[in-house]
């Protein structure tokens with residue numbers, strides 16, 4: 337259960353985050369001092385074109401940057417009344433948080449699911465990796481997570497292999513695995529790119545449901561403003577490693593300030609934010 341007293345407070349504050357990669361005599365400044373906040377129970381979109389620094393932001397939060405990445409700034413994560421800077425944690429501490437308090441959903445579910453294990457076993461493994469529970473309890477939690485993400489007939493599907501499921505159901509399994517340990521934040525990197533329009537809409541609706549039911553905070557990485565309009569509460573626009581604009585989704589769509597945001601919006605037809 338989430339601590340209700342902490343609702344409305346930032347669960348994650350990224351402050352002046354800089355990331356650069358030095359390769360031979362060349363330096364790539366992937367992030368040039370970005371700052372953003374995600375509150376509890378909020379869906380925040382990070383939007384920008386290819387190469388703008390979205391994935392590097394996610395990897396920084398997950399503690400998965402390559403060793404040759406140079407990082408400065410802070411990523412403050414607040415949970416259970418504590419606050420830690422994710423950038424100063426040891427590998428062991430990062431592993432404790434990853435997949436547990438902070439989890440991630442990727443673009444392509446088939447790339448993350450193990451074809452040799454049933455989908456239920458995979459979710460149960462994630463549970464057991466972080467919690468001291470029996471096999472039966474892990475199975476029970478896995479099935480409950482599958483139900484939370486509206487996988488029909490979860491008891492039966494627990495025993496199915498990834499190849500027996502559609503793309504949409506596979507992505508639901510990945511999300512079930514992501515929420516099984518009741519995380520504070522879910523990072524979703526282009527989670528609907530591999531899915532067709534109808535299934536994509538269902539998955540987006542699911543994020544909204546989880547936000548409402550579990551108080552889940554979501555950082556949604558996308559280049560698609562249509563998705564932003566549909567589910568985000570706030571949006572940050574990233575351009576060449578810098579946040580050029582951020583705020584309430586209505587405000588950004590109604591009166592974009594930065595030329596890059598204006599360009600992004602004018603290259604799309606029109607949106608209606610749905611509630």
Ligand SMILES: Nc1ncnc2c1ncn2[C@@H]1O[C@H](COP(=O)(O)OP(=O)(O)OP(=O)(O)O)[C@@H](O)[C@H]1O
Pocket residue numbers: 357364365366384385386387388389390391392393402559
């Ligand atoms: N491991 C790495 N080594 C060197 N440069 C990298 C590495 N990862 C990312 N970069 C560079 O950092 C910059 C930001 O990349 P990033 O992958 O975060 O962009 P993105 O916005 O996620 O793009 P896309 O939408 O294509 O995934 C790019 O210039 C990229 O080439």
